[in-house]
Amino acid sequence: MTSDESRARVGEVELCYDAVGEPDAPAMLLIMGLGFQLVHWPDEFCQQLAAAGYRVIRFDNRDAGRSTHLPGRRYTLDDLADDAVGLLDALGIDSAHVVGASMGGMVAQLVAIRHPDRVRSLASLMSTTGRRGAGRTSPRVLRHLFGRRPRTEDEAIERRVRVFADVGSTGFDQDLPELRRVTRLAFQRDPDGREGRRRQHRAVRAASDRTEALGGVTVPTVVVHGTADRMCHQSGGWATAEAVPGARLELIDGMGHDLPPGAWPRIIGALVDNARRADERHLTPPS
Incomplete structure (x- = not known):
């Protein structure tokens, strides 16, 4: 990236963030998933979004990366959604295209539900509504949730490679050198992130079904999901697209619970198309 954190x-809390793109371009806020950090939005992915005409902002949620950690505290996904809007406030941004992946998709949905005037468009990636049975996790993946905490960078890297062998895309090549590089960087930024992940997980487990509330979302919405997602079954994507009036579903064959470079043209194309629909509507005066 071309900017500093x-x-x-x-x-x-204090939230760590960075941004790329022209400062006066429409803002696109990227919200990452459980236990993940801003660096897990790939640099080149963000740069391509910026090249399409957006100021792309990515940040560490509370209890992840270099943002504030809260030992002993409990909070909700609503709090995470309010954090995201608070970041927009701090940056002087009235409204943004809000994009979330996995848990970040749940948070993005709640931003649109709780703060509709702050959202130009909504994109929910590899996520779900909280409806019982939708977006279930494969038992094959659950075993990774109870592994021993990695004590060194090398252990963290090899564990991440094993995890993404199960949760990653089957229809696209994995960029293993990049996976190892980002995992090393994430470990350096937050070497003891396990407790933060657990607190985030409690927030996910405590969340209610958002299906009814999503029926009130009126901004252009796109739902992106992979057919090979074992962490969050594609039924979560279908449920989200069905819940939001007029939402478009971009189902990508062979994509798992990751952002493989081979799928970027489809993902970025869907995000940009959705944002442009919103921008056109934003600029069109009411009749």
Whole structure:
């Protein structure tokens, strides 16, 4: 990325973020998933979005990366959604295209539900609505949730490679050198992130079904999901697209619970098309 990391005070927490793209371009806010960090949005992925005409902002959720960690605290996905809006406030941004992946998709949905005036468009990637049975996790993947905490960078890297052998895409090549590089960087940024992940997981487990509330979302919405997603079954994507009026579903054959470079043209194309639909509507005066 071409910019340095910064921090913004948002209520009781500080959020670490960075941005790429022209400062006066429409903002696109990227929200990452459980236990993941801003660096897990690939640099080149963000740069391609910026080249399409957006100011792309990615950040560490509370309890991840270089943002504030909250030992002993409990919070909800609503709190994470309010954090995201607080970051927009801190940056002086009235509204943004909101994109979330996995748990970040749940948070993005809640931003649209709780703060509709702050959302130009919504994109929910590899996520679900909280409806019982939708987006279930394969038992093959669950075993990774109870593994021993990696004590070194090398252990963290090899564990991540094993995890993504199960949850990653089957229809696209994995960029293993990049996976190892980013895992090393994430370990350096947050070497003891396990407890933060557990607190985030409690927030996910405590969340209610958003299906009814999503029926009130009126901004252009796209749902992106892979047919090979073992972490969050594609039924989660179908449920999300069915819940939001007029939502478009981009189902990518062979994509798992990751962002493989081979799928970027489809993913980025879907995000940009959805954002442009919103921008056109935003600029069109009411009749």
